[in-house]
Amino acid sequence: MSKQKKIIKNSLFPVSVFAIYLGVLFLMSGIHQGLVVLMNKMAWNGFIQTMVPMVYWGCVAVGLTLFARRKMKNTYEEPLHRLAEATEKVANGDFSVYVPTVHAADRLDYLDVMILDFNKMVEELGSVETLKTDFVSNVSHEMKTPIAVIKNYAQLLKNGTVTEEEKLEYTREIEEAAGRLSTLISNILRLNKLENQRIDPEIETYDLCGQLEECILQYEELWDEKELDLEVELEERTFVRADKELMGVVWNNLLSNAAKFTEPGGKVTICQTAEDGYVKVSVSDTGCGMTKESVRHIFDKFYQGDTSHSKEGNGLGLALVRRILILMDGEITVASEEGKGSTFTVRLPVQDHNAEYIAEYAEVSRNWNETGGN
Template sequence: MKKNQFIHDSRIKKNAWGVGKAILTYLVMLLLVGIQVGLIVSPLFQNLSDFFRVNLVLLYWVFVTIVFIRITNRQIKHVYDNPMRILSKATKDVASGDFSVYVEPRHTSDKYDYIDVLFIDFNKMVAELGSIETLKNDFVSNVSHEIKTPLAVIQNYTQALQNNSLDELTRNEYMKTIIDATNRLSSLVSNILKLNKIENQEIENIHEPYNLCTQLCECALGFESLWEQKEINLDVDIEDQVTIEYDKDSLELVWNNLISNAIKFTNNKGKIKLSQTSNKNEVIVSIQDTGCGMDIETMKHIFDKFYQGDTSHSIEGNGLGLALAKQIIERADGTISVTSELNKGSTFTVILPL
């Protein structure tokens, strides 16, 4: 945070010590001095001895001091002490795990002071912590479920293989199912580890210049058997060469995920278009398919961990690919977005700055 950034917060509409209070204080002090002058020049005061005159003035200012101290203490208690006690209690509640805490600002938005802004930021922090806690719990729940499913498959089919009366064809099918489950489990653990490393900034980015167009072609060809099997028409429209300087391996994960998703959700004899353009500021890669598409609610959560809008394909993935892709692109200061229409296909667009 920059020095004095909080002091110049535009939300603060009311200063602790404004011009109005300064003028009022000046007038009060002027009044008190005037009272003292009036006391001194009064005939009654003139008839007193010098000892009583001096002590009477001192007693007057002692009285004024006591009144000022009491007023100041009351103001401090009202303006700072009570709000800090409220904030302290709220902080203790949050520390004990209660993320429903809300501290009400003391003034309306047109009269916010520093304490009001502090309360607002505290409420925002608590809301974010509550959201993170929810995500963490959901993540643990989803991980447990995703790991439990393939383990159950492995266990059940392994037990079935113990039946000596199984014919060779059935035995091979069971073994293939076990291998698929172990591959899925391995992929899940691998993606969780990658996602965790990226989120915690533990992956060391190796930035090296390379031709993005070549990488896109190689990624598409890596899925040749899949799109040929589904008789998908793959249309590639990219430039001959665009040199970028990013972590090559991380971006390869992004392209592989987007292409594999397009193939997975596109019906037989459908169409996928891989296009890439660039200018002096950025490079744009889009992957468009004619698959099942998504509704608005699905698009809102498509980059969330473990979210799978089309559960009919859940056995083919674990809902981490797009979350991983988003983390990689955002770490590269780029953006990834999706446009889609139900039953008409989807288009994922990645923009990377040059």
């Protein structure tokens, strides 16, 4: 930033303009003196000697005015007119406008910086508009699918010829579709609240390892159903300061994705370590993995790299995970190789040097020791 300030001119009229005016006035004064000497030598009458300097300085004033007018037009008026026209287009919904700067990149002034910021703002608005359009389109599509399933199976149930077995199957399909629709709406509302800062995280000190164990046990039936080899490496306990409920959303999404994308008989590994003031949790699987393109977009809303599992989700889970971790001052990274599996790694800060945290941590540790870990 300091480097940028050095190359940005604070004034639209540099010292060179003063030098030009000074040089011109010196030159014009010299010419004026020459005219006076010439008129005296030629003994012109008084009227002519009065009118010639007036006409002369009138021409000088016109020239300087035209120069200043041209300078102001190139420096102020034309860029501001272009900016005004571009602003009107943006107000009418055209986000493809671009306003060129007045000077080159190495000679920028504050008007150029304003134009660059305007271009960046328009670009961001265009991206937001595109995301909004895609979001509405994706939401409509995602809602349409379970609604169509519910409608079709409801019509089949109205048919009196269906067997009891078919009724149970159709009812189960309707229930699953309704569940997907409910999850979709819940995730949309939750993500919208997170993105618009309408959720105030309830930060508390709690045992992360205990939370991970609870989340892992929730998927015990799924591990057994797919005969997955589960490997868990956790410390005895690690305390973090975060919103416990929101972090539960993070772990449940990562664990469910690992189970979903791992073929029966595969392996899922959960590893937790603490280092350099951070706690690191990685969830690895031996599933289908992702392409480099999928890795780049995996945290985008509604993006689903593996469409074969699209009916099991709605592409909002990882977008929720990333947004939650931003609120917790954490981060998430992914390493994946197509056909070999993926590893999602979460980093959360555990060090907080304020007195309140130290006292709270000491109290938790003391209670733990007094109760013997119960």
